[in-house]
Amino acid sequence: MVEYQTSPLDTIFHALGDPTRRRMLHALAGGERTISQLAEPFAISLAAASKHIKALEKAGLIRREVRGRTHLCRLEPGPLASAHEWLGFYQRFWTDRLDVLEQLLRDEDAQAVTPDSATPDKGDEK
Amino acid sequence: MVEYQTSPLDTIFHALGDPTRRRMLHALAGGERTISQLAEPFAISLAAASKHIKALEKAGLIRREVRGRTHLCRLEPGPLASAHEWLGFYQRFWTDRLDVLEQLLRDEDAQAVTPDSATPDKGDEK
């Protein structure tokens, strides 16, 4: 299917979509960890853990510093901030009860005009 | 591999990991949309769009109201809030320059004792 371009958010959210990787990030929040330390809590092979860590790295969520034969990983907060910011856009929907307000308006509309006669998006965009 | 249990965050982040679905959510931020309205901006079949919408639904990110032959979709902010909250845990890493502070502390430690002689996680977790 030939990927044309992948947004950073694709990679970030994909990386976050796995519980193992999320727990690894959580561990990293406690400070630097080596590959084996990151892998230890999980009942998977080191090779599998290595792949997870690569996924986190690819998303920029962690950085690796090779120190001798061990690889030190540390959290890289930037991409997490991006994801947080992206979600922040929708914050208004769950704060200030704006959603409840809109729900009320919708219900009123549904009663005022017959549900199907009104154009579905009645100019509330752009 | 037999999934034993899937955390809501798995499904939510997975749903957010696709650009088409993210754009659909964005459209939904402008108000209710039908399936075909959501599908319209994309060069994919309606069947494909239907699958994307199901993924969003499965993650609880949208709700569907069948109204006659059209399906009205609306944003469901709860799961977005969960994801936002999850990321919020890491906020301290990109605000208040706390990460920089920790970096400095790490560097000091690395100089005080030889990097490998110290146990890598020296009680700074839990």
Next chain:
DNA sequence: TTGATATTCAACCATACGGTTAAATATGAT
């Protein structure tokens, strides 16, 4: 009833994902 519209379902396809095991690589210790 007939036909158009809105959406899903089923079957299929190529690629990605998450896991495995076994071998390779690189460093550290003796």
Next chain:
DNA sequence: ATCATATTTAACCGTATGGTTGAATATCAA
């Protein structure tokens, strides 16, 4: 040199993902 430790690579496997097309379903309009 030898051996152990830390990690990656390669080959493989089953399932999931994202797309397709074509047929099915359901509703609205004539």
